[in-house]
Amino acid sequence: MTTWGRLLAGPIMAALAGLAVTVAAEGSARADPDECATPPEMTDADAKLPHLAERLNAHQPVSIVAIGGASTIGEAAGSPNLSYPHRLGQDLTQDFPDSPITVTNKGKPRQSAKQMFERFATDVFAQNPVLVVWEVGITDAVRGTDVDDFAATLQNGLEELKNRAIDTVFVDMQFSRSSATVINFEGYLKALHRVGDLADAYVFPRFEVMRYWSEQNVFNFDDVAAQDRSQLAARVYDCLGRKLAEIIRRAVP
Amino acid sequence: MTSISAQTPPVPSRDLRLDFFRGLALVCIFIDHIPENYLNYFTISSIGFFDAAEVFIFISGFTASLVYGRTLAVRGPLIATVQVLRRAWQLYVAHIFLFVIFIAEVSYTVKTFNNPMYNEEMGVGDFLEHPHIAVIQAMLLQFQPTFLDILPLYIVMLLIFPVVLACLRRHPLVALIPSALIYLEVQIFNVDMPAYPAGSVWTFNPLAWQFLFVLGAVLGQAETRSNGRARLVEIAYWPALAVAGLALAIRLSWTFHGIWEAVPALFQRQLWPINKGNLSPIRLVSFFAIVMLAARWVSPRARFMRTAVARPLVLCGRHSLEIFCLSILLSVLGHFLMSEINTGFSMQLVINVVGISVMCLTAGLLDWYRAVQRMPVTTARAINEGSGGEG
Numbered sequence: 314m315t316t317w318g319r320l321l322a323g324p325i326m327a328a329l330a331g332l333a334v335t336v337a338a339e340g341s342a343r344a345d346p347d348e349c350a351t352p353p354e355m356t357d358a359d360a361k362l363p364h365l366a367e368r369l370n371a372h373q374p375v376s377i378v379a380i381g382g383a384s385t386i387g388e389a390a391g392s393p394n395l396s397y398p399h400r401l402g403q404d405l406t407q408d409f410p411d412s413p414i415t416v417t418n419k420g421k422p423r424q425s426a427k428q429m430f431e432r433f434a435t436d437v438f439a440q441n442p443v444l445v446v447w448e449v450g451i452t453d454a455v456r457g458t459d460v461d462d463f464a465a466t467l468q469n470g471l472e473e474l475k476n477r478a479i480d481t482v483f484v485d486m487q488f489s490r491s492s493a494t495v496i497n498f499e500g501y502l503k504a505l506h507r508v509g510d511l512a513d514a515y516v517f518p519r520f521e522v523m524r525y526w527s528e529q530n531v532f533n534f535d536d537v538a539a540q541d542r543s544q545l546a547a548r549v550y551d552c553l554g555r556k557l558a559e560i561i562r563r564a565v566p
Numbered sequence: 567m568t569s570i571s572a573q574t575p576p577v578p579s580r581d582l583r584l585d586f587f588r589g590l591a592l593v594c595i596f597i598d599h600i601p602e603n604y605l606n607y608f609t610i611s612s613i614g615f616f617d618a619a620e621v622f623i624f625i626s627g628f629t630a631s632l633v634y635g636r637t638l639a640v641r642g643p644l645i646a647t648v649q650v651l652r653r654a655w656q657l658y659v660a661h662i663f664l665f666v667i668f669i670a671e672v673s674y675t676v677k678t679f680n681n682p683m684y685n686e687e688m689g690v691g692d693f694l695e696h697p698h699i700a701v702i703q704a705m706l707l708q709f710q711p712t713f714l715d716i717l718p719l720y721i722v723m724l725l726i727f728p729v730v731l732a733c734l735r736r737h738p739l740v741a742l743i744p745s746a747l748i749y750l751e752v753q754i755f756n757v758d759m760p761a762y763p764a765g766s767v768w769t770f771n772p773l774a775w776q777f778l779f780v781l782g783a784v785l786g787q788a789e790t791r792s793n794g795r796a797r798l799v800e801i802a803y804w805p806a807l808a809v810a811g812l813a814l815a816i817r818l819s820w821t822f823h824g825i826w827e828a829v830p831a832l833f834q835r836q837l838w839p840i841n842k843g844n845l846s847p848i849r850l851v852s853f854f855a856i857v858m859l860a861a862r863w864v865s866p867r868a869r870f871m872r873t874a875v876a877r878p879l880v881l882c883g884r885h886s887l888e889i890f891c892l893s894i895l896l897s898v899l900g901h902f903l904m905s906e907i908n909t910g911f912s913m914q915l916v917i918n919v920v921g922i923s924v925m926c927l928t929a930g931l932l933d934w935y936r937a938v939q940r941m942p943v944t945t946a947r948a949i950n951e952g953s954g955g956e957g
């Protein structure tokens with residue numbers, strides 16, 4: 314091997330190795346569609362998203378804002394590009410190629426419903442969205458916010474979004490066995506679903522879906538080495554993004 | 567054990583309803599504290615817009631004014647005050663005990679915790695991040711995680727109770743009017759009691775709930791004094807029946823709507839959410855309708871409260887503090903078992919049955935012990951020997 318060859322070989326090999334790692338990371342960050350499977354009745358309720366549907370059918374650009382907590386930014390996977398809102402955007406772009414779709418991620422860890430609601434003006438309305446994905450409830454349950462206050466905040470937020478002709482999809486809490494042992498999510502889940510029920514807004518049952526995966530041992534964090542957990546989290550987010558996309562797709566005739 | 571407690575003659579002046587309904591409330595608190603428990607459908611909260619918390623606080627106010635009112639009349643304000651404060655201290659110790667259960671539960675779970683999807687969000691459990699501050703805040707009653715919320719309220723109620731008693735002694739209205747004004751202020755201006763961590767508030771706003779406690783105290787006094795209470799029950803009967811009936815119908819429609827969507831949830835859009843922390847007037851009115859009906863339909867010494875079925879509840883209510891703490895411990899354990907093993911119906915049934923039995927048996931044991939303690943030494947010894955020298 315010439316000197317040049319030797320000099321070049323190092324960087325090229327490194328670059329190739331880097332590429333391989335990236336591809337591998339990207340590959341394993343995507344979930345196998347089979348993994349995502351849940352009983353159909355779990356997500357068979359129909360969302361009503363008239364404003365979004367109108368835009369998509371008219372091939373107009375669509376702005377979506379995802380507001381929520383750590384799981385909305387994709388904290389556990391390590392990058393917003395591995396978060397469920399990002400996956401949702403990718404899937405919708407594939408399904409509706411005629412409308413440019415942007416998903417803005419406004420997740421912020423440890424925020425109560427009230428704190429999110431207070432961010433609406435700057436983080437949500439400024440993006441001029443036609444759909445808001447509002448992931449909410451974990452912090453309120455962990456902090457033990459008054460359930461009725463929680464519900465009232467959701468109602469106020471929903472009302473404001475409605476007044477601005479913005480469709481809303483709620484995403485309820487994450488399930489994990491160990492946290493469900495310490496935190497009583499039930500009241501908050503019930504309140505969130507009741508708010509959705511009363512106002513005809515769709516609530517994505519993330520808690521139920523993730524509980525199903527946990528019970529079926531699809532995504533099991535217990536027997537996984539610490540460094541592989543973020544990849545597992547990325548696959549969970551991927552599945553959640555896909556399921557949300559599926560539901561939104563169904564709502565657009 | 568049972569043979570002895572059966573021989574113990576009941577204290578004649580005791581209004582069994584207080585014990586019975588408080589015992590019922592305690593069992594409901596146990597059931598309601600276990601998430602996803604099917605028995606939730608059958609607790610007090612399913613018949614109106616209130617739950618066991620109202621029953622517990624109201625009866626506590628009622629009994630406090632009965633017991634300490636008597637002390638005040640017989641032994642003067644100083645002794646009465648000391649007695650009330652001593653009781654508050656007992657409650658405080660119980661609160662610290664429950665806090666230790668909370669620490670044990672959280673620390674254990676966190677040690678065995680390895681789900682990255684929740685690490686960030688769980689950090690909000692401030693105890694884990696700043697234990698040194700959280701412990702002090704809990705001791706100051708300012709940190710109120712799950713199930714550490716009703717005792718702080720009760721403690722504050724007792725701390726103000728000597729003043730309430732003094733006012734009651736002049737005239738019920740002297741206590742009732744300021745209390746009602748504070749309650750109204752909370753309803754109109756939404757005044758909260760700040761708690762730890764910053765931004766959170768007391769789960770049971772004492773400024774609002776004091777009204778219920780004082781109302782209980784006023785009625786407790788009226789009982790000892792005159793027949794004013796009987797007149798009130800007479801006048802309020804029909805309105806109470808109408809309100810309770812309406813509340814029951816609406817509340818049932820919500821429950822059925824939750825099970826089967828085709829059933830309409832009556833007035834849910836207008837009524838829900840009904841604020842519990844600030845004791846919404848809807849809760850208060852719905853609760854008092856039931857109180858009036860219970861006062862009318864259940865006589866203080868109704869026979870059913872002496873039956874074998876009702877007796878365990880009466881005993882639970884009589885030893886409410888101990889049984890309350892026990893019920894919290896049991897519901898934590900029950901929740902833990904359900905999430906570790908399974909949430910199936912049979913599992914739930916076992917947890918409910920075992921939990922309630924343990925509560926009742928403990929109450930029986932406490933009652934037996936108290937009866938023995940109160941007996942003259944010779945009688946106690948005789949009974950002990952007669953029953954085969956157990957213990």
